[in-house]
Amino acid sequence: MTTAAGCGNQANLEALKNATTGLRANDFLDVELDTWIGRIDGIEQQVLPDSLKNYQCRNNQLACLALQQDDFQLAVEQAKQRYGADRLGLFLGTSTSGILSTELAYQSELFKSTGRLPDSCHFREQHNSFSVAEFVRKLYQLTGPTQVISTACSSSAKVFASAARYIELGLCDAAIVGGVDSLCLTTLYGFNSLELVAEDVCRPADQNRNGLSVGEGAAFILLEKAEHAGKQRAPVYLRGYGESSDAYHMSSPHPEGRGAYQAMQQALESAAMDAEQIDYVNLHGTATPVNDQMEDKALAQVFSSPVACSSTKGWTGHTLGAAGSVEAVYSALCIQHNFMPQSLNTLTADPAFTQTILTPASMSNCSTSSAHTVVSNSFGFGGNNCCLIFSDQPC
Amino acid sequence: MLSCYIKAIGITAPGIKNWHEAQSIFQHPGTHSIAPIGKKLETLLPANERRRATRVTQLALSAAQQTGDPKQLSQCLQIFSSSNGDLTTFNQISLALAMDGRPVSPTRFHNSVHNAPAGYWSIATQSQTASTSITAYNDSLAAGLLEAAVQLNSADNTQQRDCLLVCYDETPPPAFLSQLTSPLTMKQEFACALTLSQNSDNMLARIDISSGNGMEAITALSDSSLEELRLSNPQASILPVLNTIAQQKQETIILPYFEQGLNVQISYQHKQ
Numbered sequence: 001m002t003t004a005a006g007c008g009n010q011a012n013l014e015a016l017k018n019a020t021t022g023l024r025a026n027d028f029l030d031v032e033l034d035t036w037i038g039r040i041d042g043i044e045q046q047v048l049p050d051s052l053k054n055y056q057c058r059n060n061q062l063a064c065l066a067l068q069q070d071d072f073q074l075a076v077e078q079a080k081q082r083y084g085a086d087r088l089g090l091f092l093g094t095s096t097s098g099i100l101s102t103e104l105a106y107q108s109e110l111f112k113s114t115g116r117l118p119d120s121c122h123f124r125e126q127h128n129s130f131s132v133a134e135f136v137r138k139l140y141q142l143t144g145p146t147q148v149i150s151t152a153c154s155s156s157a158k159v160f161a162s163a164a165r166y167i168e169l170g171l172c173d174a175a176i177v178g179g180v181d182s183l184c185l186t187t188l189y190g191f192n193s194l195e196l197v198a199e200d201v202c203r204p205a206d207q208n209r210n211g212l213s214v215g216e217g218a219a220f221i222l223l224e225k226a227e228h229a230g231k232q233r234a235p236v237y238l239r240g241y242g243e244s245s246d247a248y249h250m251s252s253p254h255p256e257g258r259g260a261y262q263a264m265q266q267a268l269e270s271a272a273m274d275a276e277q278i279d280y281v282n283l284h285g286t287a288t289p290v291n292d293q294m295e296d297k298a299l300a301q302v303f304s305s306p307v308a309c310s311s312t313k314g315w316t317g318h319t320l321g322a323a324g325s326v327e328a329v330y331s332a333l334c335i336q337h338n339f340m341p342q343s344l345n346t347l348t349a350d351p352a353f354t355q356t357i358l359t360p361a362s363m364s365n366c367s368t369s370s371a372h373t374v375v376s377n378s379f380g381f382g383g384n385n386c387c388l389i390f391s392d393q394p395c
Numbered sequence: 396m397l398s399c400y401i402k403a404i405g406i407t408a409p410g411i412k413n414w415h416e417a418q419s420i421f422q423h424p425g426t427h428s429i430a431p432i433g434k435k436l437e438t439l440l441p442a443n444e445r446r447r448a449t450r451v452t453q454l455a456l457s458a459a460q461q462t463g464d465p466k467q468l469s470q471c472l473q474i475f476s477s478s479n480g481d482l483t484t485f486n487q488i489s490l491a492l493a494m495d496g497r498p499v500s501p502t503r504f505h506n507s508v509h510n511a512p513a514g515y516w517s518i519a520t521q522s523q524t525a526s527t528s529i530t531a532y533n534d535s536l537a538a539g540l541l542e543a544a545v546q547l548n549s550a551d552n553t554q555q556r557d558c559l560l561v562c563y564d565e566t567p568p569p570a571f572l573s574q575l576t577s578p579l580t581m582k583q584e585f586a587c588a589l590t591l592s593q594n595s596d597n598m599l600a601r602i603d604i605s606s607g608n609g610m611e612a613i614t615a616l617s618d619s620s621l622e623e624l625r626l627s628n629p630q631a632s633i634l635p636v637l638n639t640i641a642q643q644k645q646e647t648i649i650l651p652y653f654e655q656g657l658n659v660q661i662s663y664q665h666k667q
Contacts, residue, residue, distance in 0.1 A: 106489040123574035129509050130532040143654055147529045147538045150509030165549040185492045190504030243525035245517040251505040381505055382514025
């Protein structure tokens with residue numbers, strides 16, 4: 001995993017434990033927006049293999065950087081040997097893929113004078129939403145079922161559900177799942193046009209929260225059948241998932257959290273769990289006024305007594321299509337290291353909220369801080385919702 | 396092998412307005428000619444949403460709404476598959492970003508997400524079921540069919556819901572045209588929709604889906620106009636499946652799906 005908070009799981013774990021944010025005042029290209037961003041250092045230096053050089057774009061460079069962390073390449077090679085390249089599925093989520101390449105191509109003198117895109121522009125290999133999966137597929141010479149799910153900010157949560165079903169039905173034996181989304185002009189100016197971008201760092205669940213910080217990130221996870229877990233140290237189990245639609249508005253969530261509630265309820269049903277068994281909720285928690293409020297309302301319908309929750313977007317910013325997988329890995333780290341992260345940058349939790357937001361003050365009062373079972377929420381444009389449940393115990 | 400039943404078919408394509416017309420065309424070779432799809436399409440969208448919805452969304456919804464009554468469709472799982480998404484909107488946003496002040500429209504921004512047609516559809520039908528928007532570039536049609544069959548057959552489909560699959564792609568604006576020539580030229584817009592079920596009542600056909608062996612050729616069409624259409628849009632690779640069903644033939648169609656291809660065996664028997 002790679003986020004603005006760090007390269008690799010260990011660096012992210014330390015950032016979570018030490019409460020050090022990865023956000024910085026916007027310094028992305030020539031973007032003149034007064035905001036904070038979760039930009040990752042070193043993406044531009046990543047060079048893709050010669051045979052895949054047409055795939056060179058910020059999104060695939062970020063994927064390349066993340067794949068080099070945490071011995072993930074070794075895990076892929078071992079999985080290929082164990083299952084065969086044709087039995088290993090690949091399910092990735094992204095929202096904007098390598099759209100930055102097209103955006104920059106449109107700003108070139110060549111395009112402005114002739115309407116032609118420069119030769120360095122390769123729509124299929126860079127901009128198309130399938131690009132990152134095609135890149136990873138070719139990089140590791142995988143031949144199993146492959147697809148990209150692109151449902152905005154729930155994309156790389158939904159890949160877990162999709163891959164789990166493919167494994168259940170025997171279409172593959174294991175799967176690489178994950179999400180990759182990288183900074184681009186479309187999202188920075190787009191969220192700005194919707195007045196959803198904070199000038200300050202994002203402050204999830206804060207009474208004075210006023211918007212999100214756009215981030216970038218990549219996370220890859222090897223999903224295997226539970227019976228193979230014995231070989232792993234501190235295995236984390238995908239216990240359940242729920243997916244729903246708001247059917248309300250393209251860019252605003254349902255104000256009462258109708259779809260968010262349904263996704264969480266379905267996830268609990270699929271995990272055969274009661275709400276009381278959940279120790280911690282990793283919130284979608286974008287820090288926009290509307291999202292955080294509706295998420296709290298949805299949680300109140302699911303949990304009869306307040307549950308401990310926090311958003312980790314104070315570390316990473318909103319990594320959009322990567323958020324589901326990034327926060328799945330954060331959830332796994334919480335389970336493996338038995339802790340709950342605070343809601344970073346939250347100064348005063350919104351007094352209207354019903355749930356236990358983990359601010360430093362509330363955490364010192366918290367008698368229990370063990371996280372055996374974690375809910376991770378992801379909600380996207382188009383009213384697309386996904387909730388995942390992870391646990392240290394199999395079904 | 397994954398099995399399911401096709402309950403209804405929707406199609407909005409050059410020279411084919413709907414399944415009824417498609418059946419007649421497939422049954423009478425030589426009667427199809429490629430003619431532009433009209434500007435005005437039926438979408439089920441309320442007027443305010445319809446104004447905001449772009450061409451590719453209207454294209455997708457026009458095929459989707461042919462497959463049943465909205466109330467019944469609102470209960471279906473929703474799978475949307477597109478190779479390229481909203482190319483027109485990408486072009487417009489990229490042009491705006493190259494201007495002074497970079498004036499990106501908020502509506503264009505939300506229209507730019509790959510799941511925009513799915514989002515509009517859920518609003519139009521008030522459908523709160525799971526909605527999945529995917530792409531596998533030129534193999535998106537087969538990937539969509541596979542995802543739909545998987546969702547139908549998974550143990551997580553506890554309510555035995557039917558599944559609506561919508562596959563669509565628009566023609567690219569000029570800047571992208573040169574980029575989208577191989578192996579398919581994106582010459583035509585195309586949308587098709589299938590409602591799929593585990594229940595065989597009133598089925599049009601049964602399909603059994605399995606991975607191909609990579610050795611057999613992708614199924615082509617003998618009618619030259621329909622074959623030209625098949626090669627003009629990634630989603631039009633559904634045409635041989637529709638052709639077989641229209642002629643009530645039993646055969647296996649090979650769809651493009653990575654190295655291996657996807658076998659779709661078409662028959663008309665109810666499950667034992």
